[in-house]
Amino acid sequence: MGTLVELQAKIAELEEKLKAAQQFVVKREKIDVMSSEVVDTNPYSRLMALKRMGIVDNYESIRNFTVAVVGVGGVGSVTAEMLTRCGIGRLLLFDYDKVELANMNRLFFQPHQAGISKVEAAAQTLRNINPDVDIQTYNYNITTVDNFQHFMDTISTQSLTGGNVDLLLSCVDNFEARYAINTACNELNQIWIESGVSENAVSGHIQLIIPGETACFACAPPLVVASHIDEKTLKKDGVCAASLPTTMGIIAGLLVQNTLKYLLKFGSTANYLGYSALIDFFPTMKLKPNPSCDDSYCKIRQTEFSSKPKLITDDQKVEEEKPLHEDNNWGISLVDESLPEGDCKEEIATGISLAYALPRQDVDVSPGSASAADGINLDDLMAQMKSI
Amino acid sequence: MGTLVELQAKIAELEEKLKAAQQFVVKREKIDVMSSEVVDTNPYSRLMALKRMGIVDNYESIRNFTVAVVGVGGVGSVTAEMLTRCGIGRLLLFDYDKVELANMNRLFFQPHQAGISKVEAAAQTLRNINPDVDIQTYNYNITTVDNFQHFMDTISTQSLTGGNVDLLLSCVDNFEARYAINTACNELNQIWIESGVSENAVSGHIQLIIPGETACFACAPPLVVASHIDEKTLKKDGVCAASLPTTMGIIAGLLVQNTLKYLLKFGSTANYLGYSALIDFFPTMKLKPNPSCDDSYCKIRQTEFSSKPKLITDDQKVEEEKPLHEDNNWGISLVDESLPEGDCKEEIATGISLAYALPRQDVDVSPGSASAADGINLDDLMAQMKSI
Numbered sequence: 001m002g003t004l005v006e007l008q009a010k011i012a013e014l015e016e017k018l019k020a021a022q023q024f025v026v027k028r029e030k031i032d033v034m035s036s037e038v039v040d041t042n043p044y045s046r047l048m049a050l051k052r053m054g055i056v057d058n059y060e061s062i063r064n065f066t067v068a069v070v071g072v073g074g075v076g077s078v079t080a081e082m083l084t085r086c087g088i089g090r091l092l093l094f095d096y097d098k099v100e101l102a103n104m105n106r107l108f109f110q111p112h113q114a115g116i117s118k119v120e121a122a123a124q125t126l127r128n129i130n131p132d133v134d135i136q137t138y139n140y141n142i143t144t145v146d147n148f149q150h151f152m153d154t155i156s157t158q159s160l161t162g163g164n165v166d167l168l169l170s171c172v173d174n175f176e177a178r179y180a181i182n183t184a185c186n187e188l189n190q191i192w193i194e195s196g197v198s199e200n201a202v203s204g205h206i207q208l209i210i211p212g213e214t215a216c217f218a219c220a221p222p223l224v225v226a227s228h229i230d231e232k233t234l235k236k237d238g239v240c241a242a243s244l245p246t247t248m249g250i251i252a253g254l255l256v257q258n259t260l261k262y263l264l265k266f267g268s269t270a271n272y273l274g275y276s277a278l279i280d281f282f283p284t285m286k287l288k289p290n291p292s293c294d295d296s297y298c299k300i301r302q303t304e305f306s307s308k309p310k311l312i313t314d315d316q317k318v319e320e321e322k323p324l325h326e327d328n329n330w331g332i333s334l335v336d337e338s339l340p341e342g343d344c345k346e347e348i349a350t351g352i353s354l355a356y357a358l359p360r361q362d363v364d365v366s367p368g369s370a371s372a373a374d375g376i377n378l379d380d381l382m383a384q385m386k387s388i
Numbered sequence: 389m390g391t392l393v394e395l396q397a398k399i400a401e402l403e404e405k406l407k408a409a410q411q412f413v414v415k416r417e418k419i420d421v422m423s424s425e426v427v428d429t430n431p432y433s434r435l436m437a438l439k440r441m442g443i444v445d446n447y448e449s450i451r452n453f454t455v456a457v458v459g460v461g462g463v464g465s466v467t468a469e470m471l472t473r474c475g476i477g478r479l480l481l482f483d484y485d486k487v488e489l490a491n492m493n494r495l496f497f498q499p500h501q502a503g504i505s506k507v508e509a510a511a512q513t514l515r516n517i518n519p520d521v522d523i524q525t526y527n528y529n530i531t532t533v534d535n536f537q538h539f540m541d542t543i544s545t546q547s548l549t550g551g552n553v554d555l556l557l558s559c560v561d562n563f564e565a566r567y568a569i570n571t572a573c574n575e576l577n578q579i580w581i582e583s584g585v586s587e588n589a590v591s592g593h594i595q596l597i598i599p600g601e602t603a604c605f606a607c608a609p610p611l612v613v614a615s616h617i618d619e620k621t622l623k624k625d626g627v628c629a630a631s632l633p634t635t636m637g638i639i640a641g642l643l644v645q646n647t648l649k650y651l652l653k654f655g656s657t658a659n660y661l662g663y664s665a666l667i668d669f670f671p672t673m674k675l676k677p678n679p680s681c682d683d684s685y686c687k688i689r690q691t692e693f694s695s696k697p698k699l700i701t702d703d704q705k706v707e708e709e710k711p712l713h714e715d716n717n718w719g720i721s722l723v724d725e726s727l728p729e730g731d732c733k734e735e736i737a738t739g740i741s742l743a744y745a746l747p748r749q750d751v752d753v754s755p756g757s758a759s760a761a762d763g764i765n766l767d768d769l770m771a772q773m774k775s776i
Contacts, residue, residue: 007395014402028489028499038628040488046589047493049630053588078495082633085493100428101416105435105473107466107495110517111416114429129498200441201434202655240426242437245470246645253638257665260634267590267666277645278655282670 030131034060034087043130044087056264063132065166065263066090066159070142070181072118073097074106074243075195076171078252081108083133084126086260089160090134091126093119094151096141106245134160143180152184167259168192171252173241175225182217185209186297191262195255201242202277204251206258206270212289212301214271219290219298247277418519422448422475431518432475444652451520453651454478454547456556458530458569460506461485462494462631463583464559466640469496471521472514474648477548478522479514481507482539484529494633522548531568540572555647556580559640561629563613570605573597574685579650583643589630590665592639594646594658595675600689602659603675606682635665 028043036048050056067088069080072095083091095118099109113121119137126135136158142151159165168190170181178194185192189211197204209216225231254273261267272285289302416431424436438444455476457468460483471479483506487497501509507525514523524546530539547553556578558569566582573580577599585592597604613619642661649655660673677690 004392004395007392007399011395011398011402014399014406018402018406028492040490043489043492043499045490045628046631049628050589050632053630055588055590055630078637081495082637085495085633087493101431102428102433104416104431104517105475107469107473111431112516128500129492200443201438202443240433240437242441242443243434244438244645244648245473246641246648249466249470249637250641250645253634253641254668257632257634257638258668260632261666268668270668273668278649280642280646280656280658280661280670280672282668284668 028128028131034063047086056266059264062087062260062264063089064160066092066161067259067263068092068094068155068165068168070094070168070170071172071177072122073103073171073173074245074248075197075252075255076169077106077108077118077122078249079169079171079255080122080126081129082252082256083259084130084135086256087130088133090136090158092136092138092154092158092165093122094138094140094142095119095122096139102240106243106248143176148180148184151180152188155184155190156188164188164190166263169255169259170194171255173197175222175231178217179225182209183295183297186211186216186218186295186301189301193255193258195251197243197247197251199241201244201247203275204247205272205274206251206255207272207287208258208262208269211298212303212305215287215289216293216295216298218295219287219293221294244277247275250275250277416519422451435474444654447652450475450648450652451477452548453554454480454549455647455651456480456482456543456553458482458556458558459560459565460510461491461559461561462633462636463585463640463643464557465494465496465506465510466637467557467559467643468510468514469517470640470644471647472518472523474644475518476521478524478546480524480526480542480546480553481510482526482528482530483507483510484527490628494631494636531564536568536572539568540576543572543578544576552576552578554651557643557647558582559643561585563610563619566605567613570597571683571685574599574604574606574683574689577689581643581646583639585631585635585639587629589632589635591663592635593660593662594639594643595660596646596650596657599686600677600691600693603677604681604683604686606686607675607678609682632665635663638663638665 031044034044034048035042036045036051038045038049048059050059065088067083067090069076069083069091072080072093076093076095080091080093097118099113099116099118099121101111101114103109104111108125109118109121113125116124117139119139123135123137126133138151138154140147140150142148155165155168156163168181168185170178170192172178172181173196181192181194184190191208191210194207194209194217195205208214254270254275258269258273262269270284272283272287274281274283274285276282289298291299291302293299293302419432422432422436423430424433424439426433426437436447438447453476455471455478457464457471457479460468460481464481464483468479468481485506487501487504487506487509489499489502491497492499496513497506497509501513504512505525505527507527511523511525514521526539526542528535528538530536543553543556544551556569556573558566558580560566560569561584569580569582572578579596579598582595582597582605583593596602642658642663646657646661650657658672660671660675662669662671662673664670677686679687679690681687681690
């Protein structure tokens, strides 16, 4: 029991300890208007500097955008953190997993969060980092029938404008979830970016999917999907995929960088960008949709897109209106533009073969793009040949 | 004051609050031996899986290595976190700055750490994430005379083996500090990787520097350095550099990925790897040392290297022993191997010109490497030409 004095001493001690412990949960105050002021206390000064540097016209418009992140694991959690630190308007987080110590080899989650749901743990950390971001969490598996409908309703109504989200980022780790996202996005005409990291942890990719305009996930499915095999049967007992904080951090970085370029309209957004860690190789490609795609909404979006008046950009002019490389005295053609209409391809994980053969790749040969093994800068080569 | 009962209720309430607050400082227990066991409680299972996947022979040897990270800002803090989550043996952190809210647009630091020194704040978070890593902090500016000597002594004695650290990673944001690191590493024959991000936040690079074997930072200095201009005079009042969590996270990821490849001997380590965010371009290059380098220790290391017997790797055989591309019927040569001995070049930040002109670039044309604008895969092109 103790005397009054002893109890009061105990209270004082506890209050001291509480104060010390609470330093870890101190929150920064909300900020109404993003400022460019260069002071140590302004968390937005280095982002608003993108305007002064001539990179972005109106950085503060980032607050108008809503992004959905599906899958809050090794890639999704870092993706959500980057968007939060950039001051995105609203973030919708979808996952149904719990944090485990086995996740600690990737960035973001910390040991004290083990056992908490990933979306709740993420939201707690992210609101602490930037209380200006409106974070909504959805702790369910999007692939079940009921949840899928709720997922569709959410991404089509829960943006800051009340309509579709501005962009959906897929950071899931299995084909079933990718298929669910693909189905929803084709139906809702929702632009999204798919991402993936290989099971051996040393390669990954991102792929921008604009329904009807670029290949969707069903346009050239991995064999296991096209054959209707349950992918779970491919995984052996006691075998787990390898993962690295480096590869996942890089893929998240590329994903959010392209998200910022897309939303804030600067630079060019990659259609397909790969990363091969062993040799620091970053292939880029353009992927056209498959007119025989199994997804009926994909075909509807393709018809809509082909009947839309096209805005020709300077880049496209070079590719589509002029003969490829007018100074090409050798008649070399890298990309056969007379490809059959059904041509379509998809980069797939190592060890998985496609359900059908693809005639050839549609390679981006625009100047300055990192070339794939069979993509080269012809202009430069011609100049060199002539100088011999 | 209150009655005994009231005071006891107050104590119970405080104890409850303390318990809740302390969840944020719960530490995971140390782990003596890295295990491959696939259980949710094993923080190393997904890393040890790299062995099963055939990527790394002995992942657990990572515990034998010591890495120094100089500069714990936007790139350095994420670099330190990745190495910590990978279970590196010992980490030496150098910085003299404090955390500010203005740093919150990059990953890692959190608002409650504002005002604390970066190395202390980082060590606190990192020890919480992985108590198995031995983290040492050095809270000083390495460029002052006294500190520079301490810095030299530290990196040459504080590894787990008592000698040089296994690798030093430069994550600083100014030329003066890079020069100090360069001077120290040339004298100590210390291999290091330099990194940098541009002031407009949309490009960056990493560069592996092996004294005597590859170009050092002084081999082709930026004009401002070669002209002995104080770089501080270039910065305008009230103007701050832009930064993004994406670019910095990607550069940190590439830096640590190449660190892992170098230490654990898998894949190939990039000499120079650039990143241009606007167009998703990742040039690679090989940079030879400058025989007229201003750094006297660089020249000593060059002499040592040239007199060392060379281990010829398979890759080098192709480049050095055979004529370039035997099937080259057109006599095209991309890399003039009869370059004058003094050839040396350095990728520099936008808007900065070099102190002297460089004759031409030494481009890596090894198969599979991401080619720079003027680097192409000749074999593929020849095959295509022949098929016409």
